[in-house]
Amino acid sequence: MIPTFIGRLQTRFFLVVFVALPWTLIVTPFLPGNRDAADGSVAADLYPVTLTALAIILVLGLVLWEPIYYFLQICRWEKDWPAMFFMIELIPEAILAWYVLKWIGPASDVATFSTFLWHIIPTWIIMWLFVLGPIKVLFIRWRFNGGRIFF
């Protein structure tokens, strides 16, 4: 991948909203957690947590992580962002997102650390697979426009 800064922001926005969000809506009811603690429906308890986690990934990504990655990227001669780097991004992002989620996220008796991991890791892998291929089929100009999609 060879994103520009604006391309990074647009790609992140697209991936979270159009790939990760639908996936989260599907997968949330099936995530592990302390199911016995649920008052009513497990899903009703989990949705606020997973959606908040996703919002944190989006917002922190746009204001914090993407600028950092972009800085690191222009320290590389080729100014590229190898596929592997996208995958590695998950480690710092997930750690910070977990603490932010605990800090500002909704209280839930059901959601646990394993809920978070089982939500975030597959979601990230799906976003990663999406940029490796399908996004280029959907947006034929994406790869030549530094990851820009909307403008």
Place this chain on the structure above:
Amino acid sequence: MPASVVDMPDEPAAQVPGELTQELFDTDIWPDEMLTRAGIPIVDTTFVTCGGGMGSFVMTDYLRVAGVPTSQIRVLSNIDVPWQTYEYLTRVSQVPRPERLRSDSQGMPDCLWGFPSYALRESRKEKTLAPIWSVLTEPVFVDYWTPRAGTVFAGLEKEVRRIGYQDMLVRGQVRMVRRRAGGGYFTILTPPPGTSATKRVAYRSLHVHLSLGYPGLKFLPDLQKFRSDYPARAAQVVNAYEPHEQVYEALLQRPGRVLVRGGGIVASRVLQRLMEDRMNKGAQTQILHLFRTYVDGKHNKWMLSRRRGAYGFAFQGFNAPKSAWGGVHTEQLQKLEGDARKHLYELTGGAHTPYRRLWLKQMKQSREEGWYTTFQGEVVSVTPSPTGSILTEIKQRNGGQGVIDSDFIIDCTGLEADIREHRVWADLLDHTGIGRNPLGRVDVEISSEVRHARSGNGRMYASGSATYGGYFQGVDTFLGLQFTAQHIADDLASIGFGKHIGPRRSISNWWKWLRHKELAK
């Protein structure tokens, strides 16, 4: 050697009607009647692409996906299949079909989308996950993955059939392109002798695309001089882009010294061949390697980084930094004009080769065993010695002089001739008023439209090596041809030729491509 590599002179003047007249030569913009007067038949079409190599093919591929029928496109070419010239050049410069090119996994001239990539294709064919692992971990754990030449050619064969390329192909030599009075262009084609009732045929089209390849490959001037001054010894001095198998064969038969000149990828490949002949086939070759610029360590600061280098070579994965195919580099370059643009080209261009662990290992071994020696210097003269060898006198940067004594010289510098060396470009420079970019080649817009060449509603576009020096640096690559073709197809769609390739058209065509479904004629 395919005719496209060297511009063929006209056939001796046979008494065939339909020859170019003085009136046509002298007139910049041709009215239709002028051709009629000359007895040159006119063939109508909408889009003509001249060249018929990889650039023309990729262009037609985009237009076909954009819904243009084959009847509206004509490919004027002197080769039978688009990869003919390319395969020739790669083969003689030591990349036969099983060897790997210097091309990204997604630079797929047979697939607009670059997905599924060559790495996936080779994984399937060779039943191994190694290529996939490689593209996912490059360039940190492994070198940049690149496809085998054969993988690319096999894919092209399929796509040629799928888009109906042969239906659009017209054989012949393009002689010139002139603007037409009232808009559009005339492209003069010289069909192969005996295939046409007239010497020339004029293709009247609204748009023209020029993808003519290298204007010519040039020998280093001092080597050219040697070959013409001492013709009896000419066989000892070869260009890596001409057949030179005899050099390797001679070196296998008896010990010899060979001087390699140049620090680019072709030099790396030639070294690999020479070194493997020595390591595996028992050759006793002494390899001497002359760099004009000897790079040893990091150099050329660009933004927050510097390019790596070692043992004379500058390292860069591809022809330009990877971000030149639509990333940070492109974004920056599109804002630069004149000397500022030239400066960025100088920083990221020059002679460089990919960092490949195999090559570094071979060079290390050969240095340690004392049969590979590098030199830095400018060549002062090349002369024959009385003993049958060749003496290359060099002047080093520190002022020192030296003489390198070798039995053969292989020129790997890959100098390209000026665009004027190609008749079609020369004619356009003189009669259409096209200009030159900061690097002296054809001046094009971001859309790849040739500047100052518009004719009424018609537009002229160019792609490939002739446009190097423009707003986009990666022109002379597979991915670059797609980048350019996409810009051209978009520009044409905006004026009503072909449809805009939006998500729906893209997905449906990709699905057709995946199933090898032929496009409607």
